[in-house]
Amino acid sequence: METDVIIGLEIHVQLNKLNSKMFCGCSTNYHTDEPNTHTCPVCLGLPGSLPVLNKKAVEYGIRVGLALNCRIEEQTLFYRKNYYYPDLPKGFQISQYDYPLATGGHLLIKGDSGERQIRITRAHMEEDPGRLVHAGTIDKAKYTMVDYNRCGMPLLEVVTEPDLRSPKEARVFLDKLRSILEYLDVFDGNLEGSMRVDANISLAGGDRAEVKNISSHKGVEKALSYEITRQRNLKRRNIKVVQETRHFDELRNITVSIRSKEQAHDYRYYPEADLVSVRVADWVPAIKASLPELPDAKRDRFREHYSMTDDHAKSLTSEIKVANFYEQVARIAQPKLAAVWVADVLKGELNYRGLTVDSFKPDHMAEIVNLLDSGRVTEDAAVQIIRTILDKGGSPGQIVSDLGLTRAGDDTVLRAVREAVAESVAAVEDFRGGNERALNYVVGLVMKKTKGRADPAEVHRLIMEEIEMT
Amino acid sequence: MLAQLKDQLAAGSAEDYLQSLFDKIEHSKLNAFTTLAKESALSRVNEFDRKPWPGLLAGVPIAIKECISTKGIETTCSSRILRGYVPPYDAHVVERLKSEGAIIMGKTNMDEFAMGTSTETSCFGPTRNPWDLDTVPGGSSGGSAAAVAGGEAPCSLGSDTGGSVRCPASFCGVVGLKPTYGLVSRYGLIAYANSLEQIGPLTNTVEDSALLLEIIAGHDWRDSTSAEKGSYLQGLKDGIQGLEVGIPKEYFGEGVDKKVEKAVWDAVSALESLGAAWKEVSLPHTRYALAAYYVIAMSEASSNLARFDGLRYGLRKEIDQDWHTTFAEIRSEGFGPEVKRRVLLGTYALSAGYYGRYYLKALKVRTLIKEDFLRAFKHVDLLAGPTMPIPAFKIGERINDPLSLYLADVFTVPINLAGVPAISLPCGFAGHLPIGLQLIGRHFEEATVLRAAQAYEEAMPFYLKRPEAI
Numbered sequence: 001m002e003t004d005v006i007i008g009l010e011i012h013v014q015l016n017k018l019n020s021k022m023f024c025g026c027s028t029n030y031h032t033d034e035p036n037t038h039t040c041p042v043c044l045g046l047p048g049s050l051p052v053l054n055k056k057a058v059e060y061g062i063r064v065g066l067a068l069n070c071r072i073e074e075q076t077l078f079y080r081k082n083y084y085y086p087d088l089p090k091g092f093q094i095s096q097y098d099y100p101l102a103t104g105g106h107l108l109i110k111g112d113s114g115e116r117q118i119r120i121t122r123a124h125m126e127e128d129p130g131r132l133v134h135a136g137t138i139d140k141a142k143y144t145m146v147d148y149n150r151c152g153m154p155l156l157e158v159v160t161e162p163d164l165r166s167p168k169e170a171r172v173f174l175d176k177l178r179s180i181l182e183y184l185d186v187f188d189g190n191l192e193g194s195m196r197v198d199a200n201i202s203l204a205g206g207d208r209a210e211v212k213n214i215s216s217h218k219g220v221e222k223a224l225s226y227e228i229t230r231q232r233n234l235k236r237r238n239i240k241v242v243q244e245t246r247h248f249d250e251l252r253n254i255t256v257s258i259r260s261k262e263q264a265h266d267y268r269y270y271p272e273a274d275l276v277s278v279r280v281a282d283w284v285p286a287i288k289a290s291l292p293e294l295p296d297a298k299r300d301r302f303r304e305h306y307s308m309t310d311d312h313a314k315s316l317t318s319e320i321k322v323a324n325f326y327e328q329v330a331r332i333a334q335p336k337l338a339a340v341w342v343a344d345v346l347k348g349e350l351n352y353r354g355l356t357v358d359s360f361k362p363d364h365m366a367e368i369v370n371l372l373d374s375g376r377v378t379e380d381a382a383v384q385i386i387r388t389i390l391d392k393g394g395s396p397g398q399i400v401s402d403l404g405l406t407r408a409g410d411d412t413v414l415r416a417v418r419e420a421v422a423e424s425v426a427a428v429e430d431f432r433g434g435n436e437r438a439l440n441y442v443v444g445l446v447m448k449k450t451k452g453r454a455d456p457a458e459v460h461r462l463i464m465e466e467i468e469m470t
Numbered sequence: 471m472l473a474q475l476k477d478q479l480a481a482g483s484a485e486d487y488l489q490s491l492f493d494k495i496e497h498s499k500l501n502a503f504t505t506l507a508k509e510s511a512l513s514r515v516n517e518f519d520r521k522p523w524p525g526l527l528a529g530v531p532i533a534i535k536e537c538i539s540t541k542g543i544e545t546t547c548s549s550r551i552l553r554g555y556v557p558p559y560d561a562h563v564v565e566r567l568k569s570e571g572a573i574i575m576g577k578t579n580m581d582e583f584a585m586g587t588s589t590e591t592s593c594f595g596p597t598r599n600p601w602d603l604d605t606v607p608g609g610s611s612g613g614s615a616a617a618v619a620g621g622e623a624p625c626s627l628g629s630d631t632g633g634s635v636r637c638p639a640s641f642c643g644v645v646g647l648k649p650t651y652g653l654v655s656r657y658g659l660i661a662y663a664n665s666l667e668q669i670g671p672l673t674n675t676v677e678d679s680a681l682l683l684e685i686i687a688g689h690d691w692r693d694s695t696s697a698e699k700g701s702y703l704q705g706l707k708d709g710i711q712g713l714e715v716g717i718p719k720e721y722f723g724e725g726v727d728k729k730v731e732k733a734v735w736d737a738v739s740a741l742e743s744l745g746a747a748w749k750e751v752s753l754p755h756t757r758y759a760l761a762a763y764y765v766i767a768m769s770e771a772s773s774n775l776a777r778f779d780g781l782r783y784g785l786r787k788e789i790d791q792d793w794h795t796t797f798a799e800i801r802s803e804g805f806g807p808e809v810k811r812r813v814l815l816g817t818y819a820l821s822a823g824y825y826g827r828y829y830l831k832a833l834k835v836r837t838l839i840k841e842d843f844l845r846a847f848k849h850v851d852l853l854a855g856p857t858m859p860i861p862a863f864k865i866g867e868r869i870n871d872p873l874s875l876y877l878a879d880v881f882t883v884p885i886n887l888a889g890v891p892a893i894s895l896p897c898g899f900a901g902h903l904p905i906g907l908q909l910i911g912r913h914f915e916e917a918t919v920l921r922a923a924q925a926y927e928e929a930m931p932f933y934l935k936r937p938e939a940i
Binding site: 041045047048049050052084085086089091144268270273274275276 | 539552691694822825
């Protein structure tokens with residue numbers, strides 16, 4: 001950790017689990033549809049149209065605010081943020097300014113030096129602008145197309161204090177935030193453009209740069225790392241870092257200047273008279289009561305209730321889907337063993353294939369854990385079952401019988417051990433000479449003879465016995 | 471008159487009547503209309519004649535101000551920047567009129583974006599006053615008032631941001647009503663200053679005004695600021711025995727034409743003889759109203775008019791350059807000088823560093839003015855005064871002196887700032903030009919305003935005198 005690094009984030013979160021947009025009835029489910037097909041006079045900003053507040057969006061915003069330990073404003077107040085841009089059909093964005101929905105919260109993360117509390121300045125609601133599609137790169141495009149499907153999507157902008165101290169911490173924070181948002185069921189992070197980050201970064205004593213509109217957590221980490229190097233180099237050469245807005249070029253992994261402080265906007269914020277204030281103070285208790293168990297609480301409970309390690313608990317709770325999957329498995333199979341197999345094995349196999357836990361049936365996982373628990377299959381066989389299900393499909397029982405994966409009987413194993421020891425005179429000699437690893441060869445030979453149906457630890461014990469005997 | 475007209479149309483030929491209006495308009499010198507919806511309107515009345523339908527306005531033609539959206543009929547706010555814009559939807563009020571069987575006959579001229587008191591800033595050229603063709607009809611709903619006064623439409627809709635229905639009603643000798651802010655849905659009304667404006671009827675008689683209000687008023691879910699309606703025809707003719715009328719002393723004296731003052735005092739005497747009592751009241755902050763109004767209206771206009779960039783509808787240049795150049799050129803060419811003046815002043819008033827000095831201060835004055843009215847209404851049921859301090863002036867006389875034009879709004883803008891309802895109805899003549907009496911009521915007490923206006927009109931039927939100039 002470099003102690004002079006100061007990072008604050010502004011995160012635009014699309015509340016994309018809502019069915020309709022922020023101020024009109026248009027569907028939010030546009031991601032696979034043609035451009036400009038999810039629009040109406042309101043989100044196109046046609047003359048004479050008026051916004052109507054989606055109250056469910058406010059409810060979702062409150063949910064997030066409460067989960068981030070914020071204070072919730074008693075009533076809503078929206079402002080107009082005025083600026084001209086082709087993606088903004090009204091020439092202003094309806095947003096919040098004074099009296100944002102949520103203020104003064106915090107989020108705990110595992111920072112570079114242990115647990116750290118990152119302060120949340122505010123979370124405010126606004127509408128998403130349309131999407132610009134440049135013909136080519138942003139600086140060289142001949143023309144730009146506008147898709148207003150995204151226009152009016154409900155956004156929550158979460159702003160942190162400058163409490164983050166490294167690009168890695170920024171990423172950990174974002175991962176944690178995403179995890180919470182998915183727990184709250186207000187957000188699907190897999191949809192394009194669902195979370196976009198503006199990162200402010202400075203070195204102590206210097207002016208800050210704002211890197212705008214970074215669309216992935218990895219991108220944030222890279223952009224910030226690049227900025228630290230850039231700002232350090234300037235400092236070293238005694239050049240002042242200027243306050244400016246920069247763009248992160250994901251292909252080249254660099255940031256480029258797009259606007260200096262002198263060109264900064266004056267947004268002329270003023271209250272939006274077309275919306276009436278909605279009193280939400282009375283909603284808060286019920287929303288608070290309905291909040292689901294959040295990642296930290298779930299992790300503690302998993303560790304205590306299922307007697308698993310803290311690492312396993314963390315791994316199983318970082319995604320709500322995985323946590324739910326695990327609990328379904330643990331209901332029918334030995335929980336501690338299930339934790340090991342879901343966290344260490346299944347997640348790895350899924351990651352390797354770019355799949356999510358949706359691709360695996362909890363019943364199948366429970367069956368596999370039960371097979372292991374009762375000693376009917378070996379660990380190697382269990383891994384083979386998981387891989388087979390993922391690659392070819394099928395059920396554990398079927399795969400066990402098709403591939404003959406039932407743990408070999410004692411006689412078979414013993415016979416294989418005797419044969420293997422007899423065939424490995426040199427290795428056995430080496431072992432006796434003090435080379436412990438020489439025995440691995442013999443174990444491998446037994447596993448081969450039993451087609452992996454024996455338990456390696458057991459085989460190891462039998463070989464030892466066999467050697468002592470001869 | 472509309473009720474009788476409706477019966478005549480059902481018994482006779484709605485098509486003949488409408489055709490006679492169109493013929494009159496063709497040969498008219500008023501320039502009250504911008505677009506005639508001949509084809510659609512004639513085909514509708516033809517249908518009506520074959521098979522009449524029910525409804526409060528069955529078969530009755532109505533003219534709609536150029537800033538109220540009409541599906542399929544060009545709607546430009548009399549601005550070059552919106553030429554060619556044909557709304558894909560009807561304003562709420564238009565839907566309501568259609569559902570009561572009315573026929574949309576065409577659109578009426580106005581000051582560009584409703585910014586004016588004379589209908590001289592229209593891109594379609596000035597509208598003339600039916601009482602004197604060299605005289606302005608008032609504004610901004612000058613076309614709607616002139617059409618009714620000139621017998622070219624039996625009724626029309628206008629919009630009133632700072633007097634835009636009442637001023638032309640006064641200058642043209644017709645009845646114009648500005649409802650309580652929120653009584654009529656603004657959905658589809660192209661905004662000039664959205665916290666101030668309301669759609670209102672322009673008619674020959676008070677009863678017609680009540681009838682139109684009955685149709686257009688009421689809550690619309692698409693306008694969050696809209697409220698439930700009352701009943702306006704019922705009890706309309708119950709008289710004003712015992713009604714307490716306040717005469718605001720600030721509405722008389724310096725700057726008020728002597729003939730106007732006399733006509734209004736005569737009207738007060740008439741009200742007294744009808745059973746009402748009157749007393750002087752004070753609205754002490756009246757002298758700050760104009761300044762506050764123009765700061766608020768211009769600030770809101772600067773934001774409301776930001777959407778007109780030529781990108782999606784309206785004026786477009788032959789050759790596009792980069793975004794900022796293109797939209798700046800379109801706005802330079804598309805907006806007239808008065809619109810530019812107000813957008814520039816409004817932008818300035820909302821700018822960082824000036825917001826508190828202008829906009830916020832104007833809002834505080836607005837509160838004081840509203841309190842003036844609330845205080846007065848503790849002692850009286852109604853306020854009476856002149857609508858305009860002067861009768862209609864000559865075309866071209868004031869257009870190059872915007873300040874003197876702004877000053878003419880002195881008795882109409884406080885009503886919009888306070889949000890209360892007010893009606894203007896004819897109460898005499900200055901030479902050959904009509905004078906308007908303004909009756910102002912408590913919030914949502916249109917019924918009282920209309921009842922008093924009805925009683926006065928019955929006693930002093932100035933509406934029976936029609937202009938001779940045409």
